[in-house]
Amino acid sequence: MNVKESLEPLLNVLLENPTWKTDIEMQGLYIEILKENYPETLEKLRKLVNRKQVELVSAHYSDQIYVAYPRYDLLKSIDINDKILEENGLKRSNVFLTQENFFTPAVTKVIKEKGYDIALINHTYYDYFHKIDPEKIKPLYKLDKLYIVMSGPESQWLIPLKENGIQWVWWWYDDGEPLMTLHGPYSFEKFKHTKLKEDRMKIILSGLERQGYRLETISNFVKEIVEKGYRPEKLKMPLEGAWNMKRCEGVYRWMGHYHNPWELDVQIRSLTYTSRKYVLAAEKLIKNVKDTWINTESLEKLLEEAWRFQLRAECSDPTGWSPKPNEVGYSITMARLAQYYSLKIIEDVKKELRYEKILIDTWTGEIKEIKEMPKKYRKTSLPIQLEYIGTKPSISSYLVEENVYLIKYSFKPQEKYAGFMIPIKTSKIYYSRALAEEELYELDLDSYDFDHVYLPLTNGLISFTEQDFIIKNNEKMHIAAKIDKNLMKIGFIVENAPQQLVFDWEFYYVKGNKEKALKKALEINVYPKLIV
Template identity: 30%
Template sequence: MKKSALCLLSFLILFLSAAPARCADIKYAVMMLHYNLQYVAGDEAIENKIIERAFAPMVDFFLAHPSWGADFEMQGYMLEQTAIRYPEVFQKFKILLDRKQVDLVSFHFSDQLFMAYPRRDLEWSETLNRKTFADLGVARSGTVFTQEGQSGQGMADYMLDNGFDVICYPKNLYRYWQKSDTQAMPYYDFFGVSAVQCGKGVDWSGNGHTVKLEWTFFNDAELLPTGGATPYAEDFSVDAEAMAKFKQRLADLEKKGFVIGTIGQYVDALKQAGVQPGILKPVLDGDWQPIDTRSLFRWMGDYHFQYERDNEVLTGNVQARHKVLAAETIINHLKSEGRDTKELEERFLKVIRDLAIAQVSDSTGWTPWPGEIEYSKRHAAAAAQGAIEIIGSAKNILGAPVVSIDTKTGEVQSMDKMPEPAPAPAPAPCPVEIRLQGKIAKQEIICAKDAGNVWDIRVRFKTKEWHSNDFRLLFPRTEDVVTYSPALTDDKLVSYPLSSFDPENGAWMYIPAPNGIIGLGGGMFLIKDTSTVNVAFNVPVGEPVVSLDMLKPPNRVFDWRFKLVTDGADHALRVADELNVHPRVVF
């Protein structure tokens, strides 16, 4: 059938259904310029180089070509620091934003590994972003791309709750989970938000419409104006030849009828034309280069050098966030009593800023240098100390020597002294077989029945021969199903048969599990205490286990704690919430 006939048929169908209709020939060329001011976390000289030599040249480029658009993705911290250190660059960028030529894309204040922590942590980051953009008088777009391309289904509800509507879902990550689904639809419905496979071109026709999408750039934005040089390089500077080639490519596409626009404009054009979204097949949480990183394992257990400290950094951040949550809870308690909390709230903004910076991804991967590791530790310590001081001030207001803070209900109980610790349950035979593999000098596994259908498990071990150590802690899995809580959905579980996936790597399926929970089958759930162990869970295809892996871990003693719940999902979610998301704390 000819296109004109298809168009007429499509129009009649949509007319009879009272829906708008028009045949469209949609041609867009888009780019996602992904900036990371914390490229070398804590190095201010490199931060300045990025603004001067990678950001400012692209701002000037688009000012010189007002008919061309782009998506500039960055952490809120980058825009804040640009305005402070390079106000003339910021003012130029603001011109582009004000005339809606480019979109500002920003999902987090710091370039955080947000999938390793509960949802509330990202909400604090969002608080900082909103304040930053309001103070600077700029508008953020509804498009989402994130540090390391972290993406997962739990982001959809969070996006809807916070005014986002389009996710730039990395093509590599989709291929990682569904390698055979190679045909790109113009866009997708992704659990209630729109999604585009970022980096994947589209050449599609249907119902009389034709859609072509070209990607002109989808990578670290620092590489574009410098001809591929990274901020580490001495020759990190504008490459005039590379920029001329890029300009010519855009000009050629424009001559062919392509709109050089933003991802949001492209999706709007599809919707206005009545193009219907496709549906993505099941995916798990991951990043934009999952073959190279084994998904989020690179940041959550994959050590490269003896000085790396993935688990120490990640658990330290969890310990800090528990104190921060307690500080927020006691501030809210004082407000509910009509107390003046303005000064405490101002201090709290500094606390959540330190926490967001501590959670930067580059301190645990790709290959962090010692200064980046200390950068996270230093800011986590500052966040924890700031939270403790806020709680101390609140105790003085309440006249309470000791407070018990329930971060779930918001209840704050004043006490005269610290409560006596509950007696430890007696050790008992473990209810499941627990095995350790790798280069291990010493090991000890202690199980005890806590209460009802909950077991406490403690695994202490010392690693050795780090340079050749492929360590695994294994628990039996009785079903070929992956049951977990996607990042940013701490209060619910999803389940997929392993047969739902067609993994590109054939085996490894690493899951961050920020609330700590993973299903073992038969109503049994393992919960890692993320304040002691926060490496990723591995649900390997073809092996009936769930494991926690460390590649080349440092030679040292590890002391990991777990809960094992044997009576179903509802109870397991409550235990995980009390342990890792909303703990009760006493100060």
């Protein structure tokens, strides 16, 4: 339905009007669906890409909320995606845009090595961090060595922008499905192509051409103005977010806000961290035994499937704006399949090695047989003060090692907002930005215009003093952390969660230097150990 009612009519219009160029964002999984079910539509897309009328923007295999997971997952996704594009005779562009326009400034550490040098962001995203008049948007910005093109808000579409002799205008920067349909794809019976919307598009684009505008791709736009000597302005540093910051509150819409009674935001995001651990462990295990007598060819095929399931489990829609029950089930199913395939690999290798129980360290790659399970931690009194929000939790605390405590926080929501908060004692916060989980970033709250912000914390780490750190265990509570500038507090809070749900959260409190806290966060969430 999506293909025949929205994509194909758009491709037909473009084929009829060869001077109309555009960018279309599409993930590798969608290309596979086209190949399997709509080969004639895929051929039309291929023709438009080959004649450089359509610039294919493709940055992941699945519509992932990539800012909620470590960098390795996005790199893996890009590799799988590029392979699919190559197999289908499609060349992607150098433009980076992902599902929901998720963005992190640390993306500069990833996309240059993968052949991207332009990224798209939305005005409402940037304006959340640094107020900017939409009429004063520049044609181009620079973030490190990355070119940034910022779209105007929808209210500014078709209103010309001018800067240094350059005049440009936006018409569409949004989901493609409603472009020529009356309703979006969630209105199944009403999601139909309409000639009214198609004619409207033709009138608008023809009118722009008559006014002297060229309908261009993003990369051509950037190339032309740079060659003419335009010097892009340095972009002020934003944080992680998405394209409608006021409505979605950054990543919180996908990591803590429960819109429907069947939603499982935190549970799903946590489950995908568990399945990720198994996939990483299987990958390390194969690498470890590859040069032995064990034939790994079939295992490597299973691993590729496991990664595909994992990346599909990381899809944003199952915890997004208003997910349907089948979308919620989709992510759970994909995560379980990723874990199942990975466990099959692990058990097959264990059998070959004649090990009953092994420990796999996904950081060092060490594989060793173990005879006894690790000793349990000693129970202690709670080492920090927590402010309980909307619940009466059951709490227990354990000493893991010197100045490192494991805290278990179990509760049922009793109010609209439920969880806990911790006072911040400084305006400077240390955390690791998405895609840069091995580095600490000093966040100066006074440098930003927001009242509060939600951060995904892919390695779980955030400070509340220069010597005190929380590390959420993302397998137990992968929820976005709220920083409230007015209250000067950090919060881990679910909103609208059904009161029958039980949340069994775990997090670590680390007292000491930043390097120790960062190493612990990486061990827990990015490169975990698995005992099977």
